[in-house]
Amino acid sequence: MFQTAIRRALPQVLLALASIGAVGASAATIDVAGVKLDDGIELRGSKLQLNGAGVRYKAVFKVYTAGLYLGKKVGTTEEALASAGPKRITVTMLRDIDANELGKLFTRGVEDNMPRNEFSAVVPGLLRMSQVFTEQKQLKAGDTFTVDWVPDTGTVVTVKGVVQGEPIKEHAFFNALLRIWIGPNPADWKLKDALLGKSA
Template sequence: MKKLFYTLLVSVLSFSALQAQTTTIGDVELKNTVTVDGSSLQLNGAGIRSKYFLSLYVGSLYVPSKISDAKQVLSTDQKMIQLDIISSLISKEKMEDTIKEGFSNSMNGNTAPLQKEIDSFIAVFSEEVEVGDIFQFITNGSKLKALKNGKELTSVDNEEFNKVLFGIWLGDKPADKKLKSKMLGK
């Protein structure tokens, strides 16, 4: 009886420890800590991007240590935004249009100074987008890598571009104010 109790206790504690390593948003399980290019980043916050009452994707922000101020996040060198697609309503065309609109909002309508970088980045969405796809935008300050399902699709070496890209979700005119707040851990 004691052996069964201890076995059960160890199983419960192991399961609890495993759960403590992840956070679930909707049906998406996010790691609380990730290692990117040898650096540890922790989940700062995450939420569901909704539009017209439809859940589209889970957006999550990873930084070296918790930050609740958007401007501080934008000036932090190492960070990652992850988008986990949860809706079949998202297509490559809709992602392209949404990201272009996000750049316009992040740059107050004047995308000309970074148009070359924006065009290069938009190519990330050239293949069809499906439920379960994971996009990651990772920067070390100057260079940004864009990945889809773990495969690097493009990189952009421009610090200002990185701030503008992360501004799509964390800037003054974010794609979704509730998602911004959730990503900032509020």
């Protein structure tokens, strides 16, 4: 009788243990303005961790949530730029925005954060990025795009889950994009601090 009770209870016990295991195995997430970001991801076989995440504000309006993924946590712009291996910037829109306008803002952000004599080297990549956003026309609240640096491949831009064209080979281009958010004249100072792990 006792053994029969155990046999009957066994499926429920195993199910409960499986559920606990599944919860333990799943990646932790953080919530930033309603956007869930995984604490760790895998990119082209490399494990990356969320260095920091925050919200880009324009005046009092929330524009997008951004997250920076690196191989190991850093606290300065220089360390982030020099970080080895794959990297990812992820952006999720918090409001509808004209994609072409966003592309122009990115170009201005690159120009504001690098020496004038180095800017010409990244112009071809910026023209490609501008074309990507022009073709998108509009990004709606909830839409996500990622910009990945993959060694030996280049910068890979993915919009709403679709890779956009061929990778942009030059590492300088990815770092120029990264400086939009964490350079000397960032798009949003609070977001810069958040991406570098200096604030929640």
